[in-house]
Amino acid sequence: MSERIWTAGLVVIGDEILSGRTHDKNIAQVASWLQVQGIRLAEVRVVPDVTARIVAAVNALRSENDYLFTTGGIGPTHDDITVDAVAEALGVEVVVHPEARALLTRYYADKPGGLTEGRLRMARVPQGAELIPNRMSGAPGIRLGNIHLMAGVPHITAGMLDALTGTLEGGAVLLTETIGCWTAESEVADVLREVEQAHSACQIGSYPFFREGRVGANFVVRSTGADQLASCVDSLCDGLATAGYDFTPGGI
Amino acid sequence: MSERIWTAGLVVIGDEILSGRTHDKNIAQVASWLQVQGIRLAEVRVVPDVTARIVAAVNALRSENDYLFTTGGIGPTHDDITVDAVAEALGVEVVVHPEARALLTRYYADKPGGLTEGRLRMARVPQGAELIPNRMSGAPGIRLGNIHLMAGVPHITAGMLDALTGTLEGGAVLLTETIGCWTAESEVADVLREVEQAHSACQIGSYPFFREGRVGANFVVRSTGADQLASCVDSLCDGLATAGYDFTPGGI
Numbered sequence A, B: 001m002s003e004r005i006w007t008a009g010l011v012v013i014g015d016e017i018l019s020g021r022t023h024d025k026n027i028a029q030v031a032s033w034l035q036v037q038g039i040r041l042a043e044v045r046v047v048p049d050v051t052a053r054i055v056a057a058v059n060a061l062r063s064e065n066d067y068l069f070t071t072g073g074i075g076p077t078h079d080d081i082t083v084d085a086v087a088e089a090l091g092v093e094v095v096v097h098p099e100a101r102a103l104l105t106r107y108y109a110d111k112p113g114g115l116t117e118g119r120l121r122m123a124r125v126p127q128g129a130e131l132i133p134n135r136m137s138g139a140p141g142i143r144l145g146n147i148h149l150m151a152g153v154p155h156i157t158a159g160m161l162d163a164l165t166g167t168l169e170g171g172a173v174l175l176t177e178t179i180g181c182w183t184a185e186s187e188v189a190d191v192l193r194e195v196e197q198a199h200s201a202c203q204i205g206s207y208p209f210f211r212e213g214r215v216g217a218n219f220v221v222r223s224t225g226a227d228q229l230a231s232c233v234d235s236l237c238d239g240l241a242t243a244g245y246d247f248t249p250g251g252i
Helices: A026-037 A051-064 A082-090 A098-108 A117-123 A154-164 A185-198 A226-242 B026-037 B051-064 B082-090 B098-108 B117-123 B154-164 B185-198 B226-242
Strands: A006-013 A039-047 A067-071 A094-096 A124-126 A130-132 A141-144 A147-150 A175-181 A203-211 A214-223 B006-013 B039-047 B067-071 B094-096 B124-126 B130-132 B141-144 B147-150 B175-181 B203-211 B214-223
Touching: A006 A026, A006 A051, A026 A039, A026 A067, A026 A154, A039 A051, A051 A067, A051 A082, A082 A094, A082 A124, A082 A141, A082 A147, A094 A098, A098 A117, A098 A130, A117 A124, A117 B185, A124 A141, A130 A147, A130 A154, A141 A154, A147 A154, A175 A226, A185 A203, A185 A214, A185 A226, A185 B117, A214 A226, B006 B026, B006 B051, B026 B039, B026 B067, B026 B154, B039 B051, B051 B067, B051 B082, B082 B094, B082 B124, B082 B141, B082 B147, B094 B098, B098 B117, B098 B130, B117 B124, B124 B141, B130 B147, B130 B154, B141 B154, B147 B154, B175 B226, B185 B203, B185 B214, B185 B226, B214 B226
Parallel strands: A006 A039, A006 A067, A067 A147, B006 B039, B006 B067, B067 B147
Antiparallel strands: A039 B039, A094 A124, A130 A141, A141 A147, A175 A214, A203 A214, B094 B124, B130 B141, B141 B147, B175 B214, B203 B214
């Protein structure tokens, strides 16, 4: 059975991530959210606040994937250049979106300074775009075909993902099951490899850890088929038991 | 004055990051470490455990940057394919490094299972490579010219970075100073833009937050020149004061 796999690329935009000042939280939340939509995150690129670098990453990942997401650079300040860069990548103009302008006008009506020129920047979109609702602050996200421009601030991005839930077509959800073992992964490497080879519809990832003075590992079995997953997990448990290792279904 | 800027690319290898299962910690620690070495992290790519994807990312980022780092995929299990992928990218053979083999033989001498075939995988390197010491566990990192292959487990990566400290040539360290403001960044966007335009040797990043029910932002001024940085910070403080805003040197 060959089923269509839907994929997404993510471009994380921001000097603050590349300088180490800010620890990115968007990769993990976008990845987890995509899993539930039946879409696989195929690649992430983190690029600086430089137009040419954003354009290159956007064009590479949008051509290779069904969907493209960006985080960062859609705010009101001079270093927020994502809208311009994406418009350049797509070869379209930047326009003020009337609905976004109306949203911002209402949002800033009772705030100090009102709707300044800087704030009005947040109503600019690549021509043809629609808005992604943002209940957290005035500025919306932006959707243009299969491209989604989201905020850099993680809780605002979370709200935008929430607004997009169920609106994107995906494929079968990747199912996972985890088996934990208080043993070095290197001891059971042969078992893992053999079991994976015998179950072509499944992948097994091995994630070692060192806790409370002991080494261990979690083995994550992934498949889009529930039966294949169950069969692979059974084989892995049998293999570990036969080799004399205790294991913990569900992971450690 | 035009000074040479040294750059690095980072390839983060691992299905577990792209699935959202594991929150990456290596981007931030590699970025922070590079800053101190006078090297700028120019781009990060997160790719899955798929040889062709690793090869493509490695080749793209090594040709564009002075240095390349990878994290992940150098362990003992079947999903650890970084060494093979990097060797393929460079067009060299994979060989067993005698010193790595000796290290692993000693390390596993008194451990259950001894030096298994899986564990011996961790002695494999692209031909011509030298080792990066790892005091945390048996398996070393790998250095081949300007390419550095490091572990995926963050505290092991930290040890490898520590071992590399001072061994890479870099340029002037990027200096930063932060000014905090309990005001919406959108209110002072004009001030930020004008000050940045007047100080071509500096960049200003604006990082908004929402804490204790109030909005605020930190403005991070960056430059490799101490005098230019001080002058830009002074202008920014003057601009904020003139516009009637309180600010906190050092950030909030």
